[in-house]
Amino acid sequence: MREFDETSVTAEVLRRLEAAPAPRAREIIGALVRHLHAFVREVAPTEAEWAQAIDFLTRTGQMCDATRQEFILLSDTLGVSTLVDAINNRFPPAATPSTVLGPFFVADAPRAALGADIDGGDGSGARLHVTAEIVDLAGAAIPGAVVDVWHADAEGFYDVQRDGGKRRARRGRFTADGAGRVHFWTTMPASYPVPHDGPVGEMLAATGRHAWRPAHVHFMIATPGYRRLVTHVFVAGDRYLESDAVFGVKEALIAEYRAMPPGRAPDGTRMAAPYRTLAYRFVLTPEDPAGGKSPPAHRDGPRARHRSARPR
Numbered sequence: 001m002r003e004f005d006e007t008s009v010t011a012e013v014l015r016r017l018e019a020a021p022a023p024r025a026r027e028i029i030g031a032l033v034r035h036l037h038a039f040v041r042e043v044a045p046t047e048a049e050w051a052q053a054i055d056f057l058t059r060t061g062q063m064c065d066a067t068r069q070e071f072i073l074l075s076d077t078l079g080v081s082t083l084v085d086a087i088n089n090r091f092p093p094a095a096t097p098s099t100v101l102g103p104f105f106v107a108d109a110p111r112a113a114l115g116a117d118i119d120g121g122d123g124s125g126a127r128l129h130v131t132a133e134i135v136d137l138a139g140a141a142i143p144g145a146v147v148d149v150w151h152a153d154a155e156g157f158y159d160v161q162r163d164g165g166k167r168r169a170r171r172g173r174f175t176a177d178g179a180g181r182v183h184f185w186t187t188m189p190a191s192y193p194v195p196h197d198g199p200v201g202e203m204l205a206a207t208g209r210h211a212w213r214p215a216h217v218h219f220m221i222a223t224p225g226y227r228r229l230v231t232h233v234f235v236a237g238d239r240y241l242e243s244d245a246v247f248g249v250k251e252a253l254i255a256e257y258r259a260m261p262p263g264r265a266p267d268g269t270r271m272a273a274p275y276r277t278l279a280y281r282f283v284l285t286p287e288d289p290a291g292g293k294s295p296p297a298h299r300d301g302p303r304a305r306h307r308s309a310r311p312r
């Protein structure tokens, strides 16, 4: 019978992975074992610290339900989500950059008509009119994209954090018009702390970090022939732009939410009180961008098909 000590156990665990039927599983679990063992050797945890780590991860899982995802939050606040996003979305410089999905996306957002008010009537922030334009790398409009929008209210809470998470507000799923535009009304979002009443909050407190995110509106834009874009548009001037708790800010994603006096809004609505407007142009990356890995014979296929389908 072989026995293993602190110098030999890593090699033996890796040896037992060699027969794994799936090469990718062997690669992933092997790397996990190598890095995890190196981490333990570096940290040399006491048994009490090891038990604390198990308890932390256990409670992180127990905190998760249909509307609270503590593991995504942990990934976000450790910068892992930003790293995964960066590796998987290497868009060209001219394209709108992606950023983290965050824990507040819900897949069953209500369908909304262009021009709709998605605030739900209980938002206390200034009224906000949003116009989103969706174009390709050459600046040509992309009609018909499905655009999911979601954001916090003026007190920094998402609908899923209020009233038991039952009612949907400040989120909607739009379809861009023939000119590649989406427009709607809502209310201004505020900066907010990520939920910090659970294990992630303990981690932030233990490391002297704040939990705040700069104010933003989330967008997810999907249409055939283009890479899905998951991003935010941040409010220029926010005090947390330099220290976002989840490392999601990018310069190109900061925009003016212009303060407007009472008068006629972009969609013709007469506004009796001051309001804000956001106009943002989203530049999508083709599925198969020129200069990508695909062979030249296939390079323009999806783009050409899409272009021919576009109304002139």
Ligand SMILES: [Fe+2]
Binding pocket: 102, 104, 151, 152, 216, 218
């Ligand atoms: Fe958010």
